[in-house]
Amino acid sequence: MWFRRKSSNAATPAAHTKPSQVRKTGSQQSQEPTSSLRRVRLPVDLLERGMIIIKLDRPWNEVPVLFQGFVLSDDSQADILRQYCDWVLVEDEEERLNPILDRVVLRKEMATRPLPETRSLAEEMPRARAAWNQGQQFIDKVTRDLESGNDLDFDEARPIIKHCVESIQANASAMFWMSRIKSRDAYTAEHCLRVAIFSIAFARFLGMPDKDLETVGMCGLLHDLGKLKVPQSILNKPGTLTQEEMQIMQEHTILGYELLKADSKLDPIISDVSSHHHERMDGQGYPHQLADWQISRYSRLVAIVDSFDAITSDRCYKDGLSASDAMSILYKNRGQQFDAGMVEGFIRMIGVYPPGSLVELNSGEVALVVATHPGRKLKPRVEILLDANKNPITPRVVDLAAQTAEGDMVREIAHPLADGAFGISLRGRIQQLTAKSFSDAF
Structure with missing residues (x-):
């Protein structure tokens, strides 16, 4: 990557380039702009082939692409834009852009959800x-x-x-x-x-x-x-x-x-x-x-x-x-x-309590944090290992963000504990979970 002084017109397409006249196929033959063409700002992760790249979120000469205002014609160009940019201004058919804009909304919603899981x-x-x-x-x-x-x-x-x-x-x-x-x-x-x-x-x-x-x-x-x-x-x-x-x-x-x-x-x-x-x-x-x-x-x-x-x-x-x-x-x-x-x-x-943190609940139980919830930072998913009297129990996973009251009790984290408190360590729990697959110890 080359770094040069920012020029006054670095972030705009070259004067000779008219993006709306470039075919989606990537050829340089001209066509008249149509009323269905639309320009929108998109996150780089949602770019697709055929889109015309109008503007970047940084000067053109700071990104290793050859042209200002070009048709995204292969995956390597998209790879480079994703590595260096956050967003770009694109031009494309409105009919094609609409479902992609719906995905922009979905991305914002995903930022408030836990990472998806396919295995326990x-x-x-x-x-x-x-x-x-x-x-x-x-x-x-x-x-x-x-x-x-x-x-x-x-x-x-x-x-x-x-x-x-x-x-x-x-x-x-x-x-x-x-x-x-x-x-x-x-x-x-x-x-x-x-x-x-x-x-x-x-x-x-x-x-x-x-x-x-x-x-x-x-x-x-x-x-x-x-x-x-x-x-x-x-x-x-x-x-x-x-x-x-x-x-x-x-x-x-x-x-x-x-x-x-x-x-x-x-x-x-x-x-x-x-x-x-x-x-x-x-x-x-x-x-x-x-x-x-x-x-x-x-x-x-x-x-x-x-x-x-x-x-x-x-x-x-x-x-x-x-x-x-x-x-x-x-x-x-x-x-x-x-x-x-x-x-x-x-x-x-x-989250406030990262996965692997040892915590004591308001019930007196002791648990390890299993997974966080971006939308509810104080209510992660936990694995309870000790009861209120600090006696070992069969491990039980409870989602503090989705629990129903047991009696009059709704579990919450009272405070964090140091690893090893009450004889519970993350290392020990990992060894228990992997004992069947590994004979070596840490």
């Missing part, structure tokens, strides 16, 4: 755990290869990300649960994998097409590759970095970009994200101090997930903050550091 948490957990372990092994291998000077094989990442996508599509909470099992000593490997998982889930929540989920996952998995070449003494320094150390730290974006750019088989957006996931909407990020319209959609998405995980993770020199504290930081910095709309969407997806 118990059914999906073994596959999620297997994908998680494969992901850790891949990052560990990449680390060893870099240390030894061996060639990097990113093809090995593709089936791992594919398995993560399949698991998230079946039941995202299973991978969310796996992501909450954290180790200070394995931060780098786990961080890359968690960012991949949450990026896939977030992209799905935002309504991105299924074909984009694997690319988003690869962006998340490899976004911090350059940090594997930064000295550990700087990565794990407990105190404030000096100006020189900070400069070395920030170079991880360029180092990662160079490693990924060297592999011609990788989608260019993956190296773009590695380079730009620390850019800011206010232009104060690094390494290029890009303006908001220069930051790709995927980079803005990964930036939010990357920061959320960094804030909530324990490091060798600090304890992570709670998810609610992390949400507050993201929200406070929306529009300045982060894309405001994406931050609000991420908060809806994660």
Whole structure:
């Protein structure tokens, strides 16, 4: 991607191009505009072949497409627009646009619903755990290869990300649960994998097409590759970095970009994200101090997930903050550091009590959060494990947003608990759910 100074007419079609005179077939023969043609602004995820692209949400010369005002004639053009833009102005037959506009309304409604599930948490957990372990092994291998000077094989990442996508599509909470099992000593490997998982889930929540989920996952998995070449003494320094150390730290974006750019088989957006996931909407990020319209959609998405995980993770020199504290930081910095709309969407997806949180109900029962409800943030679906007297019971799933009163009691979350409270740990519950499929322990 090339970055040039924004020109005054960059966001308008070229003077010689009259989009309404371009045939839907993509030929350059002219035809008279008809009264049924209509121009509308569409989310990039709803673009279809044959539409005439009139205007982008950023300057034309900031997106690697060849023409200003062109007919969307193949999938690769749509792929590029989805990676860099949020919306475009299109022209098409009104009859064809009407059902697509109905889908715009449906997308807004979906933002208030939980991620769809095709399998229960118990059914999906073994596959999620297997994908998680494969992901850790891949990052560990990449680390060893870099240390030894061996060639990097990113093809090995593709089936791992594919398995993560399949698991998230079946039941995202299973991978969310796996992501909450954290180790200070394995931060780098786990961080890359968690960012991949949450990026896939977030992209799905935002309504991105299924074909984009694997690319988003690869962006998340490899976004911090350059940090594997930064000295550990700087990565794990407990105190404030000096100006020189900070400069070395920030170079991880360029180092990662160079490693990924060297592999011609990788989608260019993956190296773009590695380079730009620390850019800011206010232009104060690094390494290029890009303006908001220069930051790709995927980079803005990964930036939010990357920061959320960094804030909530324990490091060798600090304890992570709670998810609610992390949400507050993201929200406070929306529009300045982060894309405001994406931050609000991420908060809806994660919820006040993220999947895997241990909570005590107003009934005195103890439960693990199974899944969140974007439209009812304080009423997730929970799995009750202890009764009011803190005695173990047969696990029972209750949807707090859809429950009916038992006697005079309507269950609500009274307060969160630390993992391990009353002898209940997320790690232990995962082991129970996967015991039939795995004999190895964490």
